[in-house]
Amino acid sequence: MPEGHTIHRLAREHTALLAGQRLTLTSPQGRFAAGAEQLDTHRLDRVEPYGKHLFYRFDHDLRLHVHLGLYGSWQSGPLPPPPPRGAVRVRIVGESAYVELRGPTVCEVLSPAEQAFIEARLGPDPLRAGAKPDRAWARLSRSRAPIAGLLMDQSVIAGTGNVYRAELLYLHGLDPFRPGRSLSAEQFGALWTDLRRRMQAGVRLGRIVTTRAEDRDRRRGPASREDSFYVYRRAGLACRRCGTPVLTEVLAGRNLYWCPTEQPPWAPGTA
DNA sequence: GCTAAATGTTGAT
DNA sequence: TCAACCTTTAGCT
Structure with missing residues (x-):
């Protein structure tokens, strides 16, 4: 169940377990039998994460490309x-x-050019060294689309998913429906910096936790699953800070969650 | 025990 | 716009 932090964590794990080795690939299910054969007995050079994509680069210059989607999972x-x-x-x-x-x-198995084509469609990935937030700002600052949709658009920012978008907008007190271009450069800069920091924490921890200890129902010990978020999957429950019931609505194809008090409706001419 | 929903995207209609 | 992908978990009985 992956956003970008999961993908980067997997890339590190698989690099540590398998890079530099000649590998045996099979497809017990059968659906990837031909692809596995193309890569079998070759040496894995490195595993490259980009947004929610994984690219396994082999010594004959072919790549295994994996996108987990909603249900996909790796075990080791x-x-x-x-x-x-x-x-x-x-x-x-x-x-x-x-x-x-x-x-x-x-x-699937990809050529270098095919990998480059996929990467060219992706926005900057906050977890990648050298990511250029200016590219995301160029898109966002020209768009009338709601900020909650733009944060999910992988061609704007790569790696953000439904949990990070809801929690990030809550933490910054932003109305999810305000157009991207209504944000100031300072507001975007703060969002990007915070998103990168939180995704890095997600890689370390292996899951997303945005709540501060004092805002949790149980304030001692590690955050439980239900204590990890301010608004994500908390529709109808009281906002942890102000008690207002959390709202939900489908936006960009996914359930959005927000607090209408902590994230007051934006109006043209206001911040 | 059963059902529905889920941190996402693709490809068919 | 919708089914498919296929597993896990939450919530209900």
């Missing part, structure tokens, strides 16, 4: 690998560990 373990259970799209076996993939939206 030490050798020997167990008999495959369920629909394993691809299993990759290295010298001392294996990883296996279920349920991805995309699992």
Whole structure:
């Protein structure tokens, strides 16, 4: 269940487990049998995350491209690998560990040019060194679309998903429906900086937690699942700060959550 | 135990 | 606009 932080975490894990090794690839499910054969016995050079995409670069210059989508997941373990259970799209076996993939939206073999084509369609990824927020600002500052939609648009910013958009807008007190171009450069700068910091924290922790301890129902110990967010999936519950019931509405194809008090409606001519 | 929804995107209609 | 992808989890019985 991945936003960008999950993808970057997986890239690090898989690099540590498999990079530099000649690998065995199979598709127990069968749907990726031809692709697995193209990569089998080749050496994995590196795993590159970009937004929600993973690119596994092999020594003959082909790449395994994976996008988990909503249901996709990777699992890993030490050798020997167990008999495959369920629909394993691809299993990759290295010298001392294996990883296996279920349920991805995309699992394909790409040329370097095809990878470049996909990357060219993506906005800057806050988790990538050298990401250029100016590219995102150029899009956002010219758009009449709601900021909550632009944050989900992977060609504006790569890696943001439904949790980060809801929580980020709440934390910055921004009306999700205000047009992107109504934000000041300072407001956008603060959003980008905060998003990058929070996604980096997400990579370290392995999940998204935005709440401060004093805003949680249980204030001691690590945040529980239900205590991790201010508004995401909290429709009808009281805002942790002001008690106003959290609202929800479908925006950009996904359920948006917001507090109408902490995120008051924006009007032209106001901040 | 069952059902619905979910941190997302693609491809068919 | 909608089904598919396929698994996990929450919420209900």
